Amino acid sequence: MNTAFVVRETAGQWIADVVAAVHATGLRAELVTQPLEPAEQAQLTELVDGFVVVDDVRDAEAVAEAIRARTARPAGVVTAAEGIIASVARAAELLGVARCPASVFTVTHNKFAVRQVLAAAGLPGPRCALISAESEAASVASAVGLPAIVKPVNGAASNLVRTVSTVDELAAAYRLLAERLPLSEDARYHRLIGGGPSPIDPVKVFLVEGLLRGPEYAVDVLVRDGVAEPVAVVEKPLIDERKFELGMVCPPLELSEEDTERLFAAATAAALALGLDNTCAHVELIDDAELGPAVVEVNAGRPAGGAQPVLLKLATGIDVVAEAVSLALGTPPPARGAGLPVPVGYLIFYAEGAGRLVRVDGTDEVADLPEVLEVVTIVRPGQLLTDDQEIYAVNVLAAGFADTEDLAALHAEAAKLIRFELEES
Structure with missing residues (x-):
């Protein structure tokens, strides 16, 4: 039986889902990973068919060499780990099983380069600029306009995203990011970003x-063989002051067919303009009053994060994880089912403060609420949580709500039940 190799950087909920999708294609699944603690290896042994251990999963040459030592012709190489999508694609190139060029993913993980590509393709988007010193705040504010959003160039999960309304606030945001990002445990912030000049x-x-x-x-x-297919529109009606997502709905409660098509057109145009093929992308948009649907994020090479794949499967019958694996491996598209006949809500809950997670309580009580379909806890004990970053800790899928106000009330009710115990790190 042929083997597909699943590359992981750190622990993640996605690993079990991707391995299951690989197995569903009839292939074996071996995990490419850095050295594991015995307890974690014992847990993962129940999921995968073997391990390939390398010192650094971000080293494409080392990953390819380790896989080549296991088999001359792998069925494919796949990951859903945001920080290593480009390097895994490069390993696939070295092994002769690439489905989308690694250079494409290198560009898509550079948010400034994405802005430039989309603008060159004539797609609407916000004015943007790079800031490399606190002293540049005034000139950057003049170029971009205020208010503005400040974010890491290769960030994810709304990590250290700040909204600023004045030049002084922009300078302060620069100082904050320059102070905090070097302390991050996320390896992506400790290597240079390519994709630009x-x-x-x-x-x-x-x-x-x-x-x-x-x-x-x-x-x-x-995107399969040059043809882009949008799965569904997910509305984000509940967002807090940090720009963290609290609640989503699929399909949107009130969205015309015309507006749906405009959003589909913007998302697919962005994916194709960036050169994506035989892969997937999670595209985030704002339907701006002046610009119309404008792409704000393109997370290429992986489906939506958290429990959003569960939301999409409930709402549409489409398993986006299985679709992504099929695209990465070149296997036939997976069978599709039917979605629920009513809108499905997705509620997200975050820990407050920062520290190592000890435990999460209250999820059983939330599961007993009449509107709740499923509760998915993404985080695990020992994981570092911080309210600088949008870490989808507890995810709740629901149905039977009447409107956005009803969904917000359900979020408030569940928030009273969920309790996070953190230990200072």
Whole structure:
């Protein structure tokens, strides 16, 4: 039986889902990983058919060499770990099983480069600029306009995203990111960013974008042999002051067919303009009052994060994880089912403060609420949680709500039941 290799950087909920999708294609699944603690290896042994251990999973040559030592012709190499998608694609190139060029993913993990590509393709988006020193705040504010959003150039999960309204606030945001990012445990912030004319140091140079105004949406896009297919529109009606997502709905409660098509067109155009093929992308948009649907994020090479794949499967019958694995391996598309006949809600709950997670309580009580379909806890004991970053700790899928106000009330009710115990790190 042929073997597909699943590459992981750190522990993640996605590993079990991707391995299950690989097995569903009839292939074996071996995990490529850095050295594991015995307890974690014992847990993963129940999921995978073997291990390939390398010192650094971000080293494409080392990953390819280790896989080649196991088999001359792997069925494919796949990951859903945000920080290593480009290097895994490069390993696939070295092994002769690439489905999308690694260079494409290198560009898509550089948010400034993405802005430039989309603008060159004539797609609307916010004005943007890089800021590399606190002293540049005034000139960058003049170029981009205020209010604005400040974010890491290669960030994810809304990590250290800040909204600023004045030059002084922009300078303060620069100082904050320059202070905090070097302390991050996330390896992506400790290596240079490619994809542009010159490498960018992610702990010294940040992206500033003009603030868009309008409702927020997400569209997962599947691209197979040059044809882009949008899965569904997910509405984000509940967002807090940190820009963290609290609640989503699929399909949106009130969205015309015309507006749905406009969002689909913007998302698929962005995926194709970036050169994505035989892969997927999670595209986030704001339907700006002046620009119309404008792409704000393109997370390429993986489906939506957290329990959003569960949301999409409940709402549409499409398993985006299985679709992504099929695209990465070149296997036949998976069978699709039917979605529920009513909108499905997705509620997200975050720990407050920062520290190592000891335990989460209250999820059983939330599961007993009449509207709740499923509760998915993503985080694990010992994991470092911080309210600088949008870490989807507890995820609740629900149905039977009447409107956004009803969904917000359900979120408030569940929030009273869920309790996180953190230990200072």
